[in-house]
Every structure is written in structure tokens, then in C-alpha cells.
Amino acid sequence: MILPKFIKVIDTFTGANYEFVIEFGVFKNKTEDEYHAKSIKFKSKTLTMKVKDCNISEFEQVSDDLFFNKINVIENVMSFEFSMDAIKNLISISSVFVTDAKRDIIKFYTKKDEEANKYAIYAYDQTNGSYDYLLGYQKDGTETENDVPIYRHCFLTATGKNGEDNIIVTLPSNNKQKMRIETEDGTSYTVLSTVQQ
Numbered sequence: 001m002i003l004p005k006f007i008k009v010i011d012t013f014t015g016a017n018y019e020f021v022i023e024f025g026v027f028k029n030k031t032e033d034e035y036h037a038k039s040i041k042f043k044s045k046t047l048t049m050k051v052k053d054c055n056i057s058e059f060e061q062v063s064d065d066l067f068f069n070k071i072n073v074i075e076n077v078m079s080f081e082f083s084m085d086a087i088k089n090l091i092s093i094s095s096v097f098v099t100d101a102k103r104d105i106i107k108f109y110t111k112k113d114e115e116a117n118k119y120a121i122y123a124y125d126q127t128n129g130s131y132d133y134l135l136g137y138q139k140d141g142t143e144t145e146n147d148v149p150i151y152r153h154c155f156l157t158a159t160g161k162n163g164e165d166n167i168i169v170t171l172p173s174n175n176k177q178k179m180r181i182e183t184e185d186g187t188s189y190t191v192l193s194t195v196q197q
Helices: 003-012 064-071 084-095 152-159
Strands: 018-028 033-044 048-052 077-082 105-113 118-125 132-141 147-151 167-172 178-183 189-193
Touching: 003 033, 003 048, 077 084, 077 118, 084 118, 084 132, 084 152, 105 132, 105 152, 105 167, 132 167, 147 152, 147 178, 152 178, 152 189
Parallel strands: none
Antiparallel strands: 018 033, 033 048, 077 132, 077 167, 105 118, 105 147, 118 132, 167 178, 178 189
């Protein structure tokens, strides 16, 4: 998330003689201390700039057991397949009326497409009401109506790393707690918590 700012700082010092200093913090995990970068300072004769990173100690490291047996578990699933073209279209469509890139919410909701005679998933601009976009059709699971509100930037970050492959999006059919995004080959999973309103 800080990469664009970091690049701008580097560009500012291009051609200058400067020092590059990395400040580390200690994260005490269960077995040994780990060192994590907290900030990077650029210092020339005329300018000093500091790029702060997140402090890793603010995050709990999640074990594989906890992730696969609790976080990644969705009961009463509804799974949908999205093409990367549909995601690229959603990125383009949703960027037109962005109010606050970090706060805008996409409501993903399901309903039966009477013409196709199957359940579909749509992306609706919950923040501005500016779009309502059909993303894909149900692949398997419970057929029912449900909706989950997700921060736009979280969804785009989670789906932006999948290259050109389709993804599988899974929602619970009986609650609004989370959304799972996985690659078609099942080698990568991202679980997003819904916006609590």
C-alpha cells in the first residue's frame, strides 16, 4: 500500500547524493525475536524524508491450522466463477464515481436470473448507487438470495494478484460475514471480512 509513495520519494532523490537508512523494530514471536522494517529514511544535504511502514507487531500471525479450519471455512456455500474480463470491467466501472477509494463499498448480491434460469452474482455500488453489474453465474452450492458488503479497495487488492485466470468467489448462503476468493486451481485463497454496518 505504501509502494506508490515510496517510488515518489525515490524519484525526489534521483540524481542527489543521499543516505538510505532502514529503521528496524523487534517483533517477539513465540520462538524467537524477528526484526521488521518500520521505516526508511532518505537524507541528503538539503532534504530528509521518512517513509513509514506498518508495524508487523500489530498483526497476529495466523497458523495454517487456524486459517484452514476456521477462517477459510464457509458453511452453506454459494460459489460463483468470475472471469478476469468481468473483474477488469468492474474496476473500470467502479472507478468512475469513486468518492473515497478506501471507504467505498461494493455490495455483492445474489438473485435468480430468470432469463438464464440460474442464480447470478451482481456488484452494486452501495456508496453512490452508480452501478449494478452482473459478474457471473453460480457454479455450485445453495441457491438463495444473499448479499455481502465489501470495501472496494479490499476486493480489488485481493483479485488484482490473480493474473489472467478466472477466480472462484464463495459466499455463505445464510449470513453476511465473509467472502472467499480462490484461484481456479485451488492453490491460493483470500478471505475478506464484510463491512459491519
